Amino acid sequence: MITIYKEKDYEGMSRRAANIIAAHVILEPASVLGLATGGTPVGTYQRLISMYNDGDLDFSEIRTVNLDEYCGLDGTNDQSYRYFMDTNLFKHVNIDIDNTNVPDGRNTDAKAECLRYDTLIEDLGGIDLQLLGLGGNGHIGFNEPDSAFAKHTHCVTLKKDTIEANSRFFDRPEDVPTKAYTMGIGTIFMAGRILLIVSGEGKADILKEALEGPITPAVPASILQLHPDVTIVGDEAALKKLSDKLIYSL
Ligand code: F6R
Numbered sequence: 001m002i003t004i005y006k007e008k009d010y011e012g013m014s015r016r017a018a019n020i021i022a023a024h025v026i027l028e029p030a031s032v033l034g035l036a037t038g039g040t041p042v043g044t045y046q047r048l049i050s051m052y053n054d055g056d057l058d059f060s061e062i063r064t065v066n067l068d069e070y071c072g073l074d075g076t077n078d079q080s081y082r083y084f085m086d087t088n089l090f091k092h093v094n095i096d097i098d099n100t101n102v103p104d105g106r107n108t109d110a111k112a113e114c115l116r117y118d119t120l121i122e123d124l125g126g127i128d129l130q131l132l133g134l135g136g137n138g139h140i141g142f143n144e145p146d147s148a149f150a151k152h153t154h155c156v157t158l159k160k161d162t163i164e165a166n167s168r169f170f171d172r173p174e175d176v177p178t179k180a181y182t183m184g185i186g187t188i189f190m191a192g193r194i195l196l197i198v199s200g201e202g203k204a205d206i207l208k209e210a211l212e213g214p215i216t217p218a219v220p221a222s223i224l225q226l227h228p229d230v231t232i233v234g235d236e237a238a239l240k241k242l243s244d245k246l247i248y249s250l
Contacts, residue, residue, distance in 0.1 A: 002211065002224065004242070008236055013044075013199050017041075017197045021044070021048060029058060029062070031128040031129065032062075032126065034067065035065070036141075037068075037084045037085065039133075041197060049092040059095040063100075063124055064085075064099065066102040068180050068181060068183065069181050070105050070177040101117075113153075114152060114154055114155065117181070126190055130191035132221075134196060134206060136162075137206065138209065138210055138221045141188060142156050142182035143185050145220060146220070149185040149223060151184045152184040185223055193229045193230075198238040199235045200238055204240050207221075210225075
């Protein structure tokens with residue numbers, strides 16, 4: 001079941017997404033949040049920080065697991081996803097940093113690292129609410145278009161278009177890592193609830209393909225059509241190609 005909220009712009013999308021996460025944190029203060037990095041969630045995290053500063057949110061019992069991390073980057077590297085999470089959210093709220101988890105990009109033993117991460121998620125009791133962004137090629141986490149849906153955490157070789165898209169955060173394109181650890185589609189799919197946020201015209205075609213096209217590993221996000229509890233929050237530009245029937249404009 002997919003429910004879609006249409007907001008005017010990036011600000012509106014961020015506000016709505018933060019409110020949904022906040023409601024979850026208030027109702028289940030010890031829940032496990034699956035988190036994403038990238039450009040899309042920055043505004044959502046800023047709003048969560050404001051709500052925390054206003055005294056409306058308490059993260060002290062929250063546990064988090066991030067979707068992915070670049071292989072080869074240390075958490076102190078300002079391009080690592082650990083660094084992103086620390087600076088965009090964790091350092092600004094009362095979360096216990098020991099309760100935050102990101103795959104370890106320094107671990108060169110991919111098999112061991114992926115097993116460690118899957119075991120950790122299992123030991124936490126699974127993910128209650130998973131926040132996702134949408135890649136321009138339909139990826140979720142770093143599950144790139146493929147011939148099969150990957151079940152577990154694994155090491156991926158990033159596609160050329162993903163490397164190009166991510167090069168905007170690096171000084172030089174050749175600095176973008178080519179490999180990453182990512183939760184599998186199976187891991188993401190097991191989350192109790194999924195919140196996908198999408199912004200901008202550049203995502204309109206792929207969002208339509210993911211939600212209205214066939215369910216195929218060639219468009220990894222298309223698997224969301226089968227999940228029992230998906231909420232999508234998008235701005236007008238990202239949602240403009242979708243047929244109207246599922247959309248709430250609030
Ligand atoms: C990030 C992640 C990716 C991004 C996606 C969209 O942790 O898993 O799937 O969500 O690449 O990125 P932005 O938001 O930068 O467009």
